[in-house]
Amino acid sequence: MPQNPKTETEHAEAEAEIPSAVLARWWMPFADFLGKERHYSPYTIRNYARAFEDFYWWLHAAGLWTEDGLEGLDPRDMRDFVIEAQHRYSARTLHNHVSGLRSLIKFWLSRERIRRDPFLGVPLPKLEKTLPKFLTEDQMKRLLLGPQRLLENEAIEPFLAWRDRLAMELLYGAGLRVSELVSLNYGMLNLNDGIARVLGKGRKERLCPIGKVALTVLKKFRRDFARFTGPSDPVLVTPEHARVSVAQVEKLLKRYLALAELPLEISPHKLRHSYATHLLNAGADLRLVQELLGHAELATTQVYTHVSVARLQEIYAKAHPRS
Structure with missing residues (x-):
C-alpha cells in the first residue's frame, strides 16, 4: 500500500498544476456535463474539481497514474486511497x-x-449521525445586531454595515443557500409581495418569502446604496459594485460571529439550519418547510424535527422538577 504519498509530495504539488492534457481528457468534459446538462452550481463544480485534483495527485505520487488514466485502476487501489x-x-x-x-x-x-x-465494493468510514447545528433565536438576534453596533461606533462604513446585514438577513430570513444568495439578482425579486424567485440545486426554481425585516433592509440598501438595480444586476455587491463571492460572505459572517461571541465554525448554511429549526419550533408544517428549503426529499427536511425534539427535551430537563 502506498505510504501516505500525498504528505510526502504536498509542498511540490502545491506549486504544480495538473497537466493540461489530463484535464482536457478526464476533467473538462465532465465539468461541462455538470454545468450545462446537470445545471450544477459553480460552487458544487468547484468542490468536484478539488476532489479530482486531490485524487489525481494521490495517484500520481503513488505511481498509479499512467497513460490509461482512470481506466487502469482497480478496487485495491481505491481501498488504499480511502x-x-x-x-x-x-x-x-x-x-x-x-x-x-x-x-x-x-x-x-x-x-x-x-x-x-x-x-465498486470499496467501503467508506461510517458517518456519525449528528443533528444540524443552529443558532437559538437570541443568538440570531445578537448576530444580526452586529453591523448596527459597528456602525454606531463608527467602526464600519454605512455601505458595508447595511450590505452585511442584508446578507445575513437573507440567509436567515429567506432560508437561502449561500450560492443562491450570491446569485440573487434584482430581477428575481418581487418587492411588493416580498418574494424571491431563486434557482436552487439542479436549477430548480422555488419561491422564498423574504420576511418583513429582511425586506425592509433590502429596500433601504437598494434605495440608498445600490448603483445598479436592473434585472440582471446582483443584489449583494462589493463597494466597487461587483458581485459578492461565497468566500466573501463566509468572511463577513465570521466577523459578526466573533463580535457576538458565537462559535466561529458557524457557516452561512447554519443560518439556513436556524431558519428551518425556528420555523418548526413555531409550529410550521413540515411539508411547507420542505418547500421553502427546496428539498427534493421530505427525509432531508425531517432532520430538523429531531432538532426541535432535542430542544424540547433540553428545555424539559432544565425546567421540570422530576426530569
Whole structure:
C-alpha cells in the first residue's frame, strides 16, 4: 500500500498544476456535463474539481497514474486511497470527495472510456449521525445586531454595515443557500409581495418569502446604496459594485460571529439550519418547510424535527422538577 504519498509530495504539488492534457481528457468534459446538462452550481463544480485534483495527485505520487488514466485502476487501489485519505479528511469530507469521484467514474463508464468502476465494493468510514447545528433565536438576534453596533461606533462604513446585514438577513430570513444568495439578482425579486424567485440545486426554481425585516433592509440598501438595480444586476455587491463571492460572505459572517461571541465554525448554511429549526419550533408544517428549503426529499427536511425534539427535551430537563 502506498505510504501516505500525498504528505510526502504536498509542498511540490502545491506549486504544480495538473497537466493540461489530463484535464482536457478526464476533467473538462465532465465539468461541462455538470454545468450545462446537470445545471450544477459553480460552487458544487468547484468542490468536484478539488476532489479530482486531490485524487489525481494521490495517484500520481503513488505511481498509479499512467497513460490509461482512470481506466487502469482497480478496487485495491481505491481501498488504499480511502485508507490514506482518512488521515487528511474528516469522514464527511471523504464521503463527499468519493461521491464526486464516483460521479466522474459513472460519467466515463456511460461513455465507454472505462470498463469498470474501481470504487465498486470499496467501503467508506461510517458517518456519525449528528443533528444540524443552529443558532437559538437570541443568538440570531445578537448576530444580526452586529453591523448596527459597528456602525454606531463608527467602526464600519454605512455601505458595508447595511450590505452585511442584508446578507445575513437573507440567509436567515429567506432560508437561502449561500450560492443562491450570491446569485440573487434584482430581477428575481418581487418587492411588493416580498418574494424571491431563486434557482436552487439542479436549477430548480422555488419561491422564498423574504420576511418583513429582511425586506425592509433590502429596500433601504437598494434605495440608498445600490448603483445598479436592473434585472440582471446582483443584489449583494462589493463597494466597487461587483458581485459578492461565497468566500466573501463566509468572511463577513465570521466577523459578526466573533463580535457576538458565537462559535466561529458557524457557516452561512447554519443560518439556513436556524431558519428551518425556528420555523418548526413555531409550529410550521413540515411539508411547507420542505418547500421553502427546496428539498427534493421530505427525509432531508425531517432532520430538523429531531432538532426541535432535542430542544424540547433540553428545555424539559432544565425546567421540570422530576426530569
